[in-house]
Amino acid sequence: MAEETTGPEAGSDAQPAGGEASVAAQYVKDLSFENPNAPQTLYRQPDDKPNIDVSVNVQAQQRGQDAYEVELKISATSKTKEDTPTVIFAVEVQYAGLFMARNLSDAQLQQFLLIAAPQMLFPFARRIIADAVRDGGFPPLMLDPIDFHALYQQQRQQIQQQQTGDAPTLN
Known part of the structure; x- marks a missing residue:
């Protein structure tokens, strides 16, 4: 597996000189596909688009000195658009990577682990989901x-709102 290093030489402003991060391993931790109403759900009309929640x-x-496990969990459930929805399929993958990171500040490390690392993992998790759904008999x-x-920024804003007591209230 090729080592991926980020730093000033890679055009990243987020790391100081000497800071480095690399992928040590990638792996599937858990994979689940459910097709609970087959074969009835396989008889669908081509123009009958389901609702899909992702x-x-x-x-x-942290898994050791300079070693961090980043886990990307993606779940998708497809249901019919009827008054009483029927589950068409449900798929979930927990795809992880072991990353080595050295000489990063706490803020840089957090951004690497929650932004850059999942960006590296996503294409592989996406393919696994596409293949599982296809192998289940669906497009x-x-x-x-x-x-x-953007997800990282939203999470930070929510945490800041909770800490300052400015969290929106639901009516």
């Missing part, structure tokens, strides 16, 4: 690219 979660944990589910930087 959720994404990123977690990072492949091709997820749109995810802006992990």
Whole structure:
């Protein structure tokens, strides 16, 4: 596997001179595909578009000196658009990577683990989901690219709002 290094030489302003990060390994931690109502759901009309709900979660944990595991969990559930929706399929992958990071500040490390690392993992998780759905008898589910930087910023804003007590209230 090729080593991927980020730093000033890679055009990144987020790391100081001497800071480095690389991919040590990538792997599937868990994969699930459910087709609970087959074969009835396979008889669908081509113009009958289902509702698809997708959720994404990123977690990072230190696994040793300079070693961090980043886990990208993507779940997708397809349901009919009827008054009482029927599950067509459900797929979930936990795809992870072991990353080595040295000489990064805490802020730089957090951004690397929650933005850059999941961006590296996403194309592989996307392909696994597309293949699992296709192998389940449906057209492949091709997820749109995810802006992990925007997700990171949203999470930071939510945390700041909770800390300052400015969290919006639901009526």
